[in-house]
Amino acid sequence: MGNACCARSAAAVASYPPLGVPDWTEAGVPLFREGVPDHPNVTERYAFEGLLGTGGSGAVVWIAASKSTTSATTTKRRRRRRLRVACKTISWNSLRRTEEVEDLRRELTVMASLPRHHPAMVRLHEVYEDEAAVHLVMDLCGRGSLADRMVERRWFEWCTEDRAARVAWELVEAVRALHEAGIMHRDLKPENLMFSGRRAEQQQLKVIDFGFATSFGPGEIFRDEVGSFPYMAPEVFLRSYGPAADVWSAGVIVYQILCGRHPFPAPDDTYMGQRKATLRGGAADVESHPWPLISGAAKSLVLAMLEPDPTRRPTAHQLLGTLTCVQRFWKVFQYPVVSCVACIIFSSSQTLPFCLSDRASVAEDGGDRLRGTCFTWACLIFIDVRYKEGGYTDLWWY
Template sequence: MGNCCVARPSPGKRRAGGGGNHRGGRLGGANMQSCSAISSITDPGGASRGWAPATVLGKGLAPDATAAELLRRYELGEELGRGEFGVTRRCTDTATGESLACKSISKRRLRSSVDIEDVRREVAIMRSMPAHPNVVRLREAFEDNEAVHLVMEVCEGGELFDRIVSRGHYTERAAAAVMRTIVEVVQHCHKNGVMHRDLKPENFLYANTSENSPLKVIDFGLSVCFQPGDRFSEIVGSPYYMAPEVLKRNYGQEIDIWSAGVILYILLCGVPPFWAETDEGIAQAIIRSKLDFEREPWPKVSENAKDLVRKMLDPSPYGRLTAQQIVAEYLPTEELEAIRELFHMLDTNKDGHLTIDELRKGLRVIGQNVSETDVDMLMEAADIDGNGTLDLKEFVTVSIHLKKIRSEDHLPKVFSYFDKNGSGYIEIEELKEALSPRGGQKAIDDIILDVDKDKDGKISYEEFELMMKGGMDWRNTSRQYSRAVYNTLSRKIFKDISLKLDPCSGPLAGAAKEQREVD
């Protein structure tokens, strides 16, 4: 687990309110000649004039350079956003021309030690967090007498919130793509000992205006570093997205999953799950945790999607899914989606099972010229439950697994499976043992003939690697060779837990839940 390079606040510390509005806006503006000019625009009017902390970043969080250096390195541009604590402006790196954002936080608006601590923690977390494509990157931090200035990656595609408003609600596939990003961000944060504590659509920005723009999380001002088992009691966050245990003042990292679950609910139907006219009413609805799946469009939403919402919004944090479980079980990768679509295309009668006739015809339709014998072989090897048909899970498992066992990461494990005596070669007796009783001497002779390039009567790792990377497509190999290899791998390696190649781990596990769903 990573650390934030800053002392963690006492888990017992309380802060009334919250809401995550301490950030200085979004992205940046208007040419200026001095850092005090930045601060005067950050803090217009006299209401906030008065005491300001001498330093915010302090010992151990020293600025990357003086504030005067900010104006030498960057040209400041138009205002991009404004918040309770300051303003964010566009800035351009004068050396490279790169467009960035400068978030200026007015010291005079940091009215308490808690506000100061929030800024310090935000800088510490952003500095120490390992790079991630969906986390906004902090370039540099500056400080002068009036403000703290954070130069960071600019996002110009607007908020996720705005896209939800413009769409009304998302399709399941579109929602799954957004949710995968959000949950992977949560997974990254938790792996590095960071609890975000203010996940909401307003805190996810698109890098650009394109439909497929990367989505990035911002605003770590309410975030906190944690160790496993830590419990916190300060009430922070934004009302609609708070977990019930936050309101009960006893929580851990599971609150980020709850907030992500609220976002998923909104993505799928366009409104929050726990709503009322007042904050008190919202809090009461959250404590009750009753989900409405009756109104439109929920009757048209799949049971799999509703099941995920329920498990992310489990009122018990100990029953709630982890980020890792969500990614593994519910959010299909593009590869899995493509296989799933192929299955539904081949399943012509839409009964959720592929017969050998459907498999044979379907392979011809998509241009796979496979012999009758090899279609029989494919069906026999993939039909794990032996009922004569392939369900979605069997089809996905065998498709993904064939690709997995060909990968460089797993080839040494597969080779070791055959190389029983650890000699560094697969010998004839080892091959015979692995292929029996199905292979037969003819299959063994064919494999040795095809694979043993140096004709020494055994298969080296290099020969095995060449076979596995080039020979798993049965169209490019002899029938005996492909049948023997496929049957061996599917019936022995699939079931050998010592290889740690569990086809029901990772994204495959969710396939069974989608078995009856037809797009």
């Protein structure tokens, strides 16, 4: 391979010819065969700023910044900034078998076919290959993972039910987008859910690590047992599953967010222990503490996602049918100024005709208009109080 490196855009990854048996050399093996043009080394395009984390199969994730600048226009001035990305480096030493190379190729193909511009999807920018490693340049998620937040000391203060509902909505929406694109993740867990965004109220959940992801067709059944066993669905342990397994994994995550523990805890942290606990689990426990403090609709959602029978388990699209309208409602009323303006406009539409009407109109419908206005302001006060107490609890879920 020499000193040249290879790069391709994400859209071109899926068009590569199938890999044959690689020719092993001391320097490694070319992942992409002939016809890949020479390209500057990844370090010539990006400056590595620090370690972000480590992954499976010997992968190391770095924070990097583009050495070239992009223009950004603001209302006050025009400034230039460097694009900051995450670079996942996979050493050739960790790709010793043809199957491992094929797994990496499948991951690249899946990432190239992810729904474009979806807020929950990590975009793959470029793929580099040199004598030492393969480098995947992708979106940077610099706000930590859901797993990090679940182990933080102030987790339960952070995770009020309205915030849990927001995470649940974004997670189910991500699963829906993947399934509509014909992609099954097969390894949903808190470690693979990252946050991005500068401000706390603008942080977006993003799904990462598509190492076990695969495409699927209508009615296709999978027999291989992959994933992280605490989040495996019963049908995955039985080696007969479809996309409904992702809904189960999401249900386990939502359950953990709400109460801080696994719905089917194993007596020991082993594969066989978790397998037995999941297969004989039945219905998840939604009676012990803190579930009496959680809304009934949240319980119903979790129980539906953790339905042991995959044929009776709702799809992500069906779950969003309940959550979408509530998400839109919450986006309006989570801001006090917006809610006040909306209430004033509605009240004016009720009281202005009453004030301009004659006495006969007052006698006929003035009382109804005043009662409607009072009811509107009472609802606003109720919503504001619920918000300050930490929760549009029922409004989120119904």
